[in-house]
Each structure stands twice: as C-alpha cells, then as structure tokens.
Amino acid sequence: MSSEFVRGLKCRLCGKLYPKEALNFCTEDFGPLEVDYDYEAIGRSLSREAVERRHRTMWRYKELLPIDGEPTVGLQVGCTPLVKATRLAEALGVRELYIKNDAVNYPTLSFKDRVVAVALSKAVELGFDTVGCASTGNLAGSVAANAAAAGLEAYVLIPDDLEQGKVLGATIYGAKVVAISGNYDKVNRLCSQIAFRFGWGFVNVNLRPFYAEGSKSMGFEIAEDLGWRAPDHVVAPMAGGSLIGKLYKAFKELEGLGWIDPVRTRMFGAQATGCNPITNTIKTDAPRVKPVRDPRTIAKSLAIGDPADGFFASKLMKETGGWGEDVDDEAIVDAMKLLAETEGIWAETAGGVTLAVTKKLIEQGKIDRDGTTVVCITGNGLKTQEAVIDRIARPPVINPTLAEFETLIGTSAPAEAELAPAGA
Amino acid sequence: MAKVSIPTPLRPNTGGQATVEAAGSTVGEVLADLVRLHPDLQKRLFAGEGQLHQYVNVYLNDEDIRFMDELKTPVKETDEVGIIPAIAGG
Numbered sequence: 001m002s003s004e005f006v007r008g009l010k011c012r013l014c015g016k017l018y019p020k021e022a023l024n025f026c027t028e029d030f031g032p033l034e035v036d037y038d039y040e041a042i043g044r045s046l047s048r049e050a051v052e053r054r055h056r057t058m059w060r061y062k063e064l065l066p067i068d069g070e071p072t073v074g075l076q077v078g079c080t081p082l083v084k085a086t087r088l089a090e091a092l093g094v095r096e097l098y099i100k101n102d103a104v105n106y107p108t109l110s111f112k113d114r115v116v117a118v119a120l121s122k123a124v125e126l127g128f129d130t131v132g133c134a135s136t137g138n139l140a141g142s143v144a145a146n147a148a149a150a151g152l153e154a155y156v157l158i159p160d161d162l163e164q165g166k167v168l169g170a171t172i173y174g175a176k177v178v179a180i181s182g183n184y185d186k187v188n189r190l191c192s193q194i195a196f197r198f199g200w201g202f203v204n205v206n207l208r209p210f211y212a213e214g215s216k217s218m219g220f221e222i223a224e225d226l227g228w229r230a231p232d233h234v235v236a237p238m239a240g241g242s243l244i245g246k247l248y249k250a251f252k253e254l255e256g257l258g259w260i261d262p263v264r265t266r267m268f269g270a271q272a273t274g275c276n277p278i279t280n281t282i283k284t285d286a287p288r289v290k291p292v293r294d295p296r297t298i299a300k301s302l303a304i305g306d307p308a309d310g311f312f313a314s315k316l317m318k319e320t321g322g323w324g325e326d327v328d329d330e331a332i333v334d335a336m337k338l339l340a341e342t343e344g345i346w347a348e349t350a351g352g353v354t355l356a357v358t359k360k361l362i363e364q365g366k367i368d369r370d371g372t373t374v375v376c377i378t379g380n381g382l383k384t385q386e387a388v389i390d391r392i393a394r395p396p397v398i399n400p401t402l403a404e405f406e407t408l409i410g411t412s413a414p415a416e417a418e419l420a421p422a423g424a
Numbered sequence: 425m426a427k428v429s430i431p432t433p434l435r436p437n438t439g440g441q442a443t444v445e446a447a448g449s450t451v452g453e454v455l456a457d458l459v460r461l462h463p464d465l466q467k468r469l470f471a472g473e474g475q476l477h478q479y480v481n482v483y484l485n486d487e488d489i490r491f492m493d494e495l496k497t498p499v500k501e502t503d504e505v506g507i508i509p510a511i512a513g514g
Binding site for chain 2: 013023024025027028029030031032033134171185186188189191192193196197202204205212239240241242254290291293304307308309311331348
C-alpha cells in the first residue's frame with residue numbers, strides 16, 4: 001500500500017485542490033475539504049475477495065481510507081457485530097431489521113474509535129506528537145485511549161456538563177482533559193483557535209478531512225455483512241452531521257468499484273428535539289441550517305447546536321428519499337429500554353435517539369415495513385448511566401429465605417418437587 | 425476602532441497581522457472596512473454583496489452573530505470581532 005491512492009484534499013464547494021496536509025477548510029471560501037482518491041488505481045489493486053481474506057478489523061478496507069502507509073494507531077478497531085434484530089423487528093412491526101452495534105467497538109465502546117484510528121494514524125504520518133479534540137464525550141475517550149497506546153500527547157476539551165463516565169473515560173488514559181464553561185460549540189470554537197495557534201493535530205479540526213473518512217468503515221462493514229449489498233434504509237444519529245454522509249459515501253464507493261448493485265438506500269437522520277438543527281432544516285425546507293443556541297437534551301453526545309455538516313446531511317436525506325426526525329428525552333429512554341429488553345443491547349442515549357426516531361419513521365410510513373433497515377448504534381449505555389438511573393426500577397431486597405422469594409414472585413414451588421438442577 | 429481577529433490561514437491576506445483594527449458601527453460595516461484595508465479578503469469572506477460565505481462564522485466578543493442581528497449587529501469601540509472557520513467538530 002502506498003500514497004498512490006490518495007491524491008490530496010479538495011474543497012467541496014469550489015473544487016480547489018490541496019496537498020495532504022493538516023487543513024480542514026478551503027482558504028478561498030472556507031468550504032470543507034474532502035479527501036480526493038484515485039478510485040481507478042484502488043479498483044485495479046483491490047477486490048472483494050482480497051478484502052474477505054483479511055483480518056476482521058476496519059483496516060480490511062485500508063485502500064479506501066486516507067493513510068499513505070500501513071496504519072499505526074487503532075489496529076484492532078471496527079468489524080463490530082451486525083445483529084439481525086428479530087425480536088425488535090417484531091416489536092416495531094417490520095420484516096427485516098439489523099443493529100450495527102458500535103457500542104462494542106474496540107477499545108472505547110463507540111464508533112469514534114474508527115475516526116480516531118484514521119486521524120491518529122494520519123497524525124503520525126504527518127509528524128505530529130501532540131494531538132487533541134473537541135468532544136461531546138465519546139471522542140474524548142477514544143482520542144485519550146488511542147493516543148496513550150500510540151505514545152502521543154493528547155489534549156481533550158469537553159463541555160463542563162458531560163456525563164461522569166465520559167469524563168473519567170478520558171482522564172484515566174492520562175490525557176490532559178480540560179472542561180470548558182459552556183456548550184460544545186464554544187469548545188469547538190476554542191479548539192479551532194488552539195489547533196492553528198499551537199500547531200497540534202486536532203482530530204476534528206485540522207485533521208478533520210482524514211478523520212471523517214474513518215466513518216466510512218461502518219458503511220463498508222454493513223454492506224459486506226449483508227452479503228455485499230446496501231440496505232434499503234439506514235437510520236443514523238446526527239451530531240455534526242458527518243456520519244450519515246460517510247455511510248452513504250461508503251455504499252457509493254463500493255458501487256463505483258462494481259462490488260455491489262446500484263445503491264438505492266434511503267438515508268434517515270436522528271436528532272433529539274432539544275438539539276435539532278438538522279432535522280429542523282429538512283422539516284422546514286430551510287435553505288440553511290439555523291444553529292441551536294442552547295442545546296438541552298439527555299443525548300449529550302448529540303448536543304451540537306452548530307453542526308459542521310448539517311447542510312450536507314439534510315441535502316443527502318432529501319436526495320436519497322429519506323427524512324429526518326427528532327424525539328424528546330422520554331422517548332429516548334423508552335427506546336433505550338426497548339433495545340435492551342428485545343435484543344440485549346445497552347446503547348447510550350444517542351442510541352435511544354436513533355431507535356426512537358426509527359420507530360417514529362416506521363409509524364409515519366416513511367420507512368417501508370417490508371424493506372431492509374439498519375439502525376446504527378454508535379455508543380455504549382455504560383457511559384450514560386445518569387440518563388436512565390432514575391427511570392429504572394431498583395431491585396427489591398429480601399432476606400435469604402425461600403418463603404420471602406416465593407412471596408415476592410407471587411407463586412410457590414410445587415410441593416415435594418425434586419427439581420433437577422438446570423443444565424444437569 | 426473595533427479589533428478584528430484574523431484566523432491563521434487568512435493572515436497571508438493581512439500582511440501577517442493576527443488582529444486588524446477596523447471602523448464601523450455594525451459588524452457588517454467593520455468587515456467592510458476590513459476588506460477596504462485588505463482587499464484580498466473580499467472573496468475569502470463574502471460570496472456576494474453583503475453575503476458571508478456559508479462556512480464563515482463571525483463572532484462579536486463571545487457571541488455568534490447569527491444569534492444576534494447578523495451583520496447588522498451593533499459594534500462598540502471596545503468590541504472584538506472574530507472570524508472562525510465553521511468546518512470543525514462532530
């Protein structure tokens with residue numbers, strides 16, 4: 001593998017070309033930069049069969065990810081389960097439903113390990129020894145852990161009201177964690193200033209074009225695990241609005257290589273009603289995304305009021321015949337419980353958002369009950385325990401007697417029954 | 425005169441200056457004066473007449489002008505105007 005597959009960076013607005021450098025926006029018009037690949041060269045050197053023979057990690061698709069050499073960070077990331085969710089499908093009244101479960105991604109239990117693996121491998125290639133991020137939580141832990149393993153110094157900036165599990169889950173790795181008074185958008189703005197002032201590699205600022213491509217691996221895996229086909233519907237959570245676009249881009253790249261049939265996937269985006277700048281754009285058919293000044297939702301990982309890719313996300317949903325919806329905090333917790341009780345998967349609040357929106361879209365008739373639907377779960381419920389702790393019943397406490405247990409469950413064991421131990 | 429802070433990638437257009445003093449009673453007037461002083465910034469910041477590029481965020485002190493009166497937001501002598509690229513985060 002070599003640099004021949006990545007030509008450089010390209011502005012999504014004006015098309016201006018840039019070399020492979022740590023820059024996230026076009027100096028002509030501030031438009032977003034995107035990695036520019038030579039797909040013909042990739043097609044000549046890579047096949048589906050070659051991919052299938054490789055280790056089950058995200059790097060089985062390395063030619064379609066923007067690093068020049070072999071990856072050096074996050075070598076075990078990706079290839080999370082695609083769970084056929086039969087019981088959940090029945091509960092929602094649809095024929096075929098899958099959960100792409102990045103709640104068990106390695107090493108930090110969220111999809112962010114994918115983007116960080118790419119961004120930090122790129123940071124090493126570009127010669128950075130200090131990296132950083134602006135995070136709503138999952139990214140903080142992922143940058144901290146992966147930087148620790150790679151021997152990079154890490155500065156992690158977070159809003160000051162994050163869940164304890166996410167703060168601890170960054171600090172434990174020895175990263176320099178700084179909490180900023182204010183919401184994520186304020187953190188983000190400060191990081192933009194720090195990245196260029198100090199010349200550090202901020203994964204979602206100056207390394208963002210490379211970083212964002214890491215999310216494509218989730219799309220590649222979905223298509224491969226469905227037997228090399230793109231699903232009819234994908235529901236993805238939206239914070240900055242990048243993931244949903246990269247999932248679709250992944251399908252289109254596989255189509256371009258001739259590995260899957262023409263993509264007809266409809267893309268659906270999910271937000272919390274307390275922070276819905278992107279779904280609001282699509283629902284009101286607005287020409288621009290109106291930022292939300294003061295996000296208020298238990299889905300803190302999605303609380304980005306001014307989403308960088310909001311415009312592209314809303315355009316994509318419309319163009320693919322999809323849609324965007326948002327749900328309130330109560331619906332979020334209900335959906336977290338539904339996923340846990342039907343499939344044994346404990347998602348974080350963002351997963352509750354995604355599933356609650358899926359349910360709403362099915363009820364609205366926007367998602368076809370006969371199609372194949374993939375719901376993207378991007379983070380783990382262990383990290384957002386505060387959100388549900390008061391909504392879940394406490395276990396009853398009894399004395400260690402059979403009588404009390406029988407009273408509790410409202411039945412008594414059959415008399416004289418010599419029950420064989422289970423499994424005997 | 426309000427102070428305008430220039431992001432690193434635009435400093436080649438301001439002769440390397442990180443802050444530029446510009447006059448005006450609204451954010452729009454201050455930016456117009458900035459462009460008068462450094463004409464190369466015109467197409468960097470504006471898509472058309474009085475229309476900022478979609479991915480240029482402008483702040484007055486610590487507040488996004490989209491939450492105030494956009495380019496008509498009043499500016500005092502002691503205020504700071506910040507220009508920040510919007511493509512970050514998430």
